[in-house]
Amino acid sequence: MNRWIRELSVLGVLGLLLALLAWRAPAFFQLQPLLSLLAREAPALVVACGVAMVILVRQIDISVGSQFSVCSVFAGVLAAAGWPLAAVVPVAVLAGGSLGLVNGLLVAWLGLPSIVVTLATLVALRQGLNLVRQGEFVNLPERIQWLGLPQAQGQWLLITGAVALLALLAWGLRHLAVGRWVYAVGSDAEAARLAGIRPRWVTLVTFVLMGALTGIAAVMNVVQSPQVQPLTGSGLELKAIAAAVVGGVAISGGRGSLWGVLAGLLLLACIAPAMVHLRIDAYWEKAIQGLIILAAVMVEGVRQRRNHGR
Amino acid sequence: MAERPLLVFRQITKSFGAVRALRGVDLEVRAGEVHALLGENGAGKSTLIKVATGAHAPDSGTIHLAGERLERLDPALARRRGIACIYQQPALFPELSVAENLALRLEPTSAWRRVVWSERRRMAATLLSRIGADIDPEREVRTLSMPEQQLVEIASAMGAGARVVIMDEPTASLTRREQERLFGIVTALRREGVAVIYISHRLEEILTLADRVTVLRDGQTVACHARAEVDEAALIRLMVGREVDQLYPASESAPGAVRLELKGLCCRAAGGRPVSLRVRAGEVYGLAGLVGAGRTELARTIFGLTPADAGEVWIDGSRVSIGSPQAAIAQGVAYVPEDRRRHGVVLELPVGQNISLAAWRRIFPLGWLRGDRERSEAEHFVRALSIKTPDTDAAAANLSGGNQQKVALARWLATRPRVLVLDEPTQGVDVGAKSEIHRLVRRFAAEGMAVLLISSDLPEVLGMSDRIGVMRGGELVAELPQGATAMDVMSAALGQTPSEGAA
Ligand SMILES: Nc1ncnc2c1ncn2[C@@H]1O[C@H](COP(=O)(O)OP(=O)(O)OP(=O)(O)O)[C@@H](O)[C@H]1O
Ligand SMILES: [Mg+2]
Numbered sequence: 001m002n003r004w005i006r007e008l009s010v011l012g013v014l015g016l017l018l019a020l021l022a023w024r025a026p027a028f029f030q031l032q033p034l035l036s037l038l039a040r041e042a043p044a045l046v047v048a049c050g051v052a053m054v055i056l057v058r059q060i061d062i063s064v065g066s067q068f069s070v071c072s073v074f075a076g077v078l079a080a081a082g083w084p085l086a087a088v089v090p091v092a093v094l095a096g097g098s099l100g101l102v103n104g105l106l107v108a109w110l111g112l113p114s115i116v117v118t119l120a121t122l123v124a125l126r127q128g129l130n131l132v133r134q135g136e137f138v139n140l141p142e143r144i145q146w147l148g149l150p151q152a153q154g155q156w157l158l159i160t161g162a163v164a165l166l167a168l169l170a171w172g173l174r175h176l177a178v179g180r181w182v183y184a185v186g187s188d189a190e191a192a193r194l195a196g197i198r199p200r201w202v203t204l205v206t207f208v209l210m211g212a213l214t215g216i217a218a219v220m221n222v223v224q225s226p227q228v229q230p231l232t233g234s235g236l237e238l239k240a241i242a243a244a245v246v247g248g249v250a251i252s253g254g255r256g257s258l259w260g261v262l263a264g265l266l267l268l269a270c271i272a273p274a275m276v277h278l279r280i281d282a283y284w285e286k287a288i289q290g291l292i293i294l295a296a297v298m299v300e301g302v303r304q305r306r307n308h309g310r
Numbered sequence: 311m312a313e314r315p316l317l318v319f320r321q322i323t324k325s326f327g328a329v330r331a332l333r334g335v336d337l338e339v340r341a342g343e344v345h346a347l348l349g350e351n352g353a354g355k356s357t358l359i360k361v362a363t364g365a366h367a368p369d370s371g372t373i374h375l376a377g378e379r380l381e382r383l384d385p386a387l388a389r390r391r392g393i394a395c396i397y398q399q400p401a402l403f404p405e406l407s408v409a410e411n412l413a414l415r416l417e418p419t420s421a422w423r424r425v426v427w428s429e430r431r432r433m434a435a436t437l438l439s440r441i442g443a444d445i446d447p448e449r450e451v452r453t454l455s456m457p458e459q460q461l462v463e464i465a466s467a468m469g470a471g472a473r474v475v476i477m478d479e480p481t482a483s484l485t486r487r488e489q490e491r492l493f494g495i496v497t498a499l500r501r502e503g504v505a506v507i508y509i510s511h512r513l514e515e516i517l518t519l520a521d522r523v524t525v526l527r528d529g530q531t532v533a534c535h536a537r538a539e540v541d542e543a544a545l546i547r548l549m550v551g552r553e554v555d556q557l558y559p560a561s562e563s564a565p566g567a568v569r570l571e572l573k574g575l576c577c578r579a580a581g582g583r584p585v586s587l588r589v590r591a592g593e594v595y596g597l598a599g600l601v602g603a604g605r606t607e608l609a610r611t612i613f614g615l616t617p618a619d620a621g622e623v624w625i626d627g628s629r630v631s632i633g634s635p636q637a638a639i640a641q642g643v644a645y646v647p648e649d650r651r652r653h654g655v656v657l658e659l660p661v662g663q664n665i666s667l668a669a670w671r672r673i674f675p676l677g678w679l680r681g682d683r684e685r686s687e688a689e690h691f692v693r694a695l696s697i698k699t700p701d702t703d704a705a706a707a708n709l710s711g712g713n714q715q716k717v718a719l720a721r722w723l724a725t726r727p728r729v730l731v732l733d734e735p736t737q738g739v740d741v742g743a744k745s746e747i748h749r750l751v752r753r754f755a756a757e758g759m760a761v762l763l764i765s766s767d768l769p770e771v772l773g774m775s776d777r778i779g780v781m782r783g784g785e786l787v788a789e790l791p792q793g794a795t796a797m798d799v800m801s802a803a804l805g806q807t808p809s810e811g812a813a
Contacts (some may be wrong), residue, residue, distance in 0.1 A: 003703075175678045177670045180663060187658035194615070194654070195667045195721065197633040254658045288438050 002176035006248035006256075006299075010263040013292075017270055026278035033273070034154070039155035040163035040310040041225060041269045043068075044239055045262065049169050051240040052261045056173075057206050058186040058253025059107060059114040064214055064240060066125035067099045067258030071218035075136035076228035085144050085223075092215040099125070100211020102205075107155060109205040122237070129230060147223050155300055158220055163262070165216070172260040182206060186253030188302035242289065246296040267292065314377075316505045317362070317393075317474050322371035323529075324357055326708065329700055331357040332368070333529040339474065344496060346516040349526035350549055350740040351712025352698035356510050358526070363395045364505075375474075377704070385804040389415075393468030395476040400459035404452035404587050408462055409434035411451055416469045437465040438636040441495050464495060476507040477498060481515060482737050485601040485766075489529045489531040493519060496648050511712070511740050525549050550742045557809045558773030559752040565590035565776065568627070569760035570612075575621035576784075577611045583784040586620055589729070590758040594751065596775030597764045604650055604784035605764045609731045612762075613645035614638040625728060639668060642728030644737055646719050648764075654718035655706040662688035662702035664717050669724035691720035693752065696743060712739045718795065723754065730754065731762045736770060748774060768796050794799045 021028040026151055028034070054061045075092040080087070099121070106117045146154025175180035181202045184192040189199040222228055246263025251255030271292075272285050315338040324332040339345045347355050360366040362373065362384035366693045373380045376392055385445045386460055400801060402411050443461040449681055451459060460480060467475050473700055477496075481489050487658050499506055515686050516523060517537070524534045525548040533548050541550075543708035545551065569591040574584035585608055589595040597605045610616045612623065614632040621632055625641055632638045638645070665688045666673050676681060686700040695716040699709055704716055722730065732751070736744045751774065755761050763773045771778055778803040780788040782786065790800035 025602045039585045175679070175680075177674070178677065180659075180667065180670070180679065183663075184659060184667060188653060188654045191653035193635065194645075195656070195668070196639045198634070198636065254656075 004257075004259075007260040009299075010247055010260060010267060014263060014270065017274060018268070021274055021277060022174065022272075025274075028277045029271065035155045035159075037269065037273055039158045041265060042158045043118055043163045043221040044236065044243070044269075045265050046087050046165055046213050046217040046220065047236060047262050048240040048243040048265050049166050049258050051237070052214035052244040052247070052249045052256065052258055053173070053206050053242070054114075054210050055249050055251060055254060056182050056186045056253060057203050057243055058189070059116065059203060059206070060117045060241070061207065061210055062237045062241075063099075063103060063118040063122040063125060064210070065123045065233045065236040066098060066129070067211060067214045068218055068221070068236050069230060070099065070125050070129055071096045071215045072228050072232050073133060073138060073230060074224055074252070075215075075219050075222050076140055079144050081221065082141075085147065085219075088144075089216070089219050090217050093212045094215070096215025096218065097208050097212040097214060100208040100214070100269055103211070104204040104207030107207065108200040115248055126234070130260055132214060133230050137230070140226055140228065141221065145226070154223070156271055158224070162220065165213075167260050173258065178205070179203065183254050186255075188254075190197055195269075240241060241263075242293050245300075248296070248300075250300055251297070264296075275283045315339060316375040316376055318372075319358070319362070319498050320374075322361055322373070323369045324354075324361060325364060325369055329708070330346070331529055332361070333764045334531075335371070335526065335529065336534075337524050338533045338534070339505045339507055341505050342475065342500055342503045342518050342521075343521040344500055344508055346520035346523045347422040347507055347509045347526065348513075348516060348523055348545060348549055350698075351716070351738075351743060352710040353526040353549075354529040355526060355527075356710060359394070359395060359478055359507070360511070362388070362393055362476065364393075379749070384610050389470060392471055392473035393476070394470060394472035394474070395478065396463045396467065396480055398476055400456070400463050402451045402459055402462060403795065405450065406447060407448050407450055408438070408454070409411075409447035411462060411668070412447075412469060414435060415466045424763045433469070433571075434465075434537060435686065438462075441468060441498070442491070449733060457484050457492075460484075460492070461495075466500075470776055472504065474505045474507065476509075478509045479511070479738055480508075481510060481512065487517075488601075509587050509739060511744075513545055513741070516545070517542065527551060528578055528676045529615070535607045546741050548738070557748050557769075559751065560734045561592075561594070562756045563592050563777055565589055565593040565760065567643070569593075569625065569758075570762070571624040572612070573622040573624065575608070575611060575618050575623060577607065577616045578619050579661065580609065580617070581784055582607050585786045586621075587779055587789070589762060589787060591758045592762055594761040594774050594777040595764060595772040597781060598766075598768070598778055599770045599781035599803050601766060603781040603803065605781050606733055608763070609645055609647075609733050609764060612731055613643060614731075615645075630706055639725060642725075643731065644668070644722035644725050644727035644729070646733060648737065655714050655721075656715075657707035658705060660703045661697070661699050661706055661709070661717055665702075665720045666705050667692055668721050669726070673724070679686055687724060688720075691724065693748060710728055712743065713741055716743060716747075721751070727759065729760045732765045734766065735763070736767065770801060772796060 047068065051061060051064060071092050073252060075088050076096050078088050078091060101119055103118055106112050107114045145156060149157065173182060181192065181197045184197055185199045185202045192199050221232065243265035244261050245251060247260030249260065267291055271288055275282060275285055317339040318336040319335055322332050322335045335358055349355050357366065361368045364385045364387060373383065380391065409431050413430045438445050438447065439465055441461060443465060445458055445461060462705055480492060484492060496506055504646050508519060520537050522536050523540060523545065524530050524536060527549060562715050567590065568588045570585050570589040574586055576582040576584045582604055599605050613636045614637055617633050623632055630641045634643060661682050666684045668764055673683055685702055692699060694703060696717045697716045698713050706717055719735060739747065751761055763774055776792050778794055778799060779786050780799055782803055782805055788800055
């Protein structure tokens with residue numbers, strides 16, 4: 001119980017928000033708009049899981065937005081060229097994984113600071129994409145829309161798919177040795193090394209996994225719209241990091257859970273539509289999100305100070 | 311010697327959640343005395359110290375300094391009032407010079423004040439020479455050794471005009487000579503009228519140094535005695551609440567075949583020289599030597615942390631190549647590192663996870679982790695080593711220093727190694743647990759393990775070892791049979807013939 005206190009407190013805040021909406025704007029709870037909202041957030045959830053794991057090993061990846069754009073455009077081009085979805089998915093995963101591999105090698109093997117490395121790849125990938133595509137949109141074939149299903153079914157599938165993926169990853173973090181290593185390396189890499197764990201290897205795997213998840217997320221994004229625009233995914237890194245932090249993943253590594261990330265993302269995602277329904281000026285959206293992040297970081301800070309009084 | 315107590319704690323209590331670390335501690339410290347604080351691991355010594363320095367706020371109770379009540383104590387206020395603490399891990403800024411570090415603590419803090427560098431250097435030099443430390447104030451702190459950093463901490467305490475200096479296990483990783491210098495400084499502080507609170511698990515230190523001793527047990531003061539009123543046995547009784555058998559366990563079985571053999575093993579890059587030795591199954595091979603003799607380096611090479619660039623390792627008659635800790639573990643080698651306070655345990659992980667971290671292959675043969683097996687494994691070791699923790703889900707960070715050490719030991723015992731390398735396994739561990747660990751090591755050896763025991767605690771090496779290797783300057787300079795005397799070991803370690811003596 002105590003272990004989940006952080007996750008539960010985020011859920012509590014989300015519950016309060018939903019209660020407020022139920023009272024003041026019951027229209028929020030119409031099925032179809034809600035379904036669309038959640039389906040739109042499904043790719044972000046998958047990316048946020050990857051980012052959360054990178055943060056757990058005490059690294060950061062701010063290039064996810066660019067990775068996401070590259071993978072989306074790539075997947076779109078393949079689909080437009082007539083590839084079946086069943087072939088696009090693995091190729092997108094592979095593409096994302098190799099982008100992650102580049103980041104991972106630079107960080108884990110050369111020991112470069114991840115914030116600098118991924119800042120570089122953020123810019124490089126974004127500019128490279130512009131150069132190659134010249135800002136061109138990709139028009140997508142009808143057949144991959146909503147995975148070839150009726151819209152509502154496709155949306156359900158995307159949402160359950162994203163949550164199932166999260167559940168799988170969360171299970172792995174808790175019940176596989178590598179999951180344990182992620183926490184150990186994030187808490188104290190040297191101590192982990194002395195315990196026979198390979199911190200560099202664990203870090204590399206996390207970055208590759210992050211890339212692969214971005215590839216999956218890109219496909220989940222592509223199937224939701226008739227076109228891929230090249231700027232898709234810019235700003236995604238902030239959203240993912242925010243979801244992780246709000247959900248209780250310690251930015252200093254080694255603590256947090258993916259279920260918390262789910263709660264954090266839901267909370268952040270509900271703000272914008274909630275404001276529409278509550279007739280609050282949309283300009284407040286970013287400010288409110290910022291306040292939530294600040295509150296989360298402050299809670300974390302207080303908690304750490306209490307734990308290591310010295 | 312002033313008789314009016316300088317620092318008085320009355321009925322201090324402090325809880326962390328459900329853990330009652332202090333439940334009514336009384337302590338009176340006089341000016342000009344060395345007051346030893348004694349107690350088992352987890353008795354609450356460090357917590358009491360953190361209350362005194364303002365790092366933890368007590369739940370109830372009072373602190374008086376020179377008759378004046380200290381309320382709402384925080385670290386800055388404690389320092390201003392003259393309470394200084396030398397933690398075991400010095401808290402200096404590694405990138406700054408000694409003089410700058412001292413200045414940061416001692417010069418008035420106003421952001422726009424002009425720095426007079428010559429003045430700053432002079433002050434540092436004066437302070438350092440006052441405690442007899444031979445350190446250049448210009449040196450960067452990260453180039454200093456641990457004991458030198460400790461000296462800088464003491465100099466800063468003196469410069470701040472400290473009336474109370476607290477030392478929490480200061481000698482844990484000092485060489486003999488550094489220890490003696492520290493004792494000299496402690497004596498000098500006492501002469502200047504400073505009150506010294508001295509925490510250590512080494513009873514002989516306490517008996518030579520202390521004027522009075524206060525014993526804590528389970529967060530309560532059980533006794534306060536003048537040095538003359540107590541002896542070692544009495545202190546142990548007060549601390550543990552029962553008699554502790556301090557005899558070293560005898561080896562129970564004849565050593566078997568050669569288990570571990572090093573043939574000219576060394577890591578030249580780390581300044582080692584070739585070392586050859588053999589340890590049989592069931593044998594405890596003690597490695598003695600001064601701090602810095604290359605014992606830890608050798609252990610790290612055996613475990614693959616600093617890859618060997620020459621020589622061979624043979625285990626059970628076959629040559630193994632150990633290029634990484636993973637390879638070492640796969641070959642059945644376990645290494646309990648020294649300095650566990652820093653990286654011996656993963657502080658954020660729970661006790662249970664720390665214990666199963668290296669042995670996951672054995673504990674979870676199916677590949678995935680199972681809470682029930684982990685718990686039963688961890689609970690077994692918590693009992694066997696009497697690790698003081700509320701349960702196996704408590705974060706290792708919340709354990710006392712000595713108990714963290716026991717967790718580190720448990721992690722490696724859990725791998726059921728063929729070769730167990732122990733680097734200072736009982737440093738910072740209380741007497742009761744120490745003899746518990748000795749007994750366990752013996753039992754594991756009797757089951758066929760080859761144990762390489764590195765220890766700077768001479769009686770421990772002498773009492774535990776079937777054979778003793780002595781290292782000096784990265785080389786194995788002598789190999790002594792069981793029954794060797796402290797004199798034999800010391801003279802080999804110092805490179806003297808016995809007649810010159812190890813005075
Ligand atoms: N931050 C904390 N959170 C929870 N429990 C704590 C915390 N700090 C200390 N404790 C608990 O308080 C008790 C006293 O710990 P303390 O560190 O004072 O022991 P100690 O006497 O210094 O032991 P040692 O000789 O091993 O250093 C222990 O049971 C420990 O687990
Ligand atoms: Mg302590």
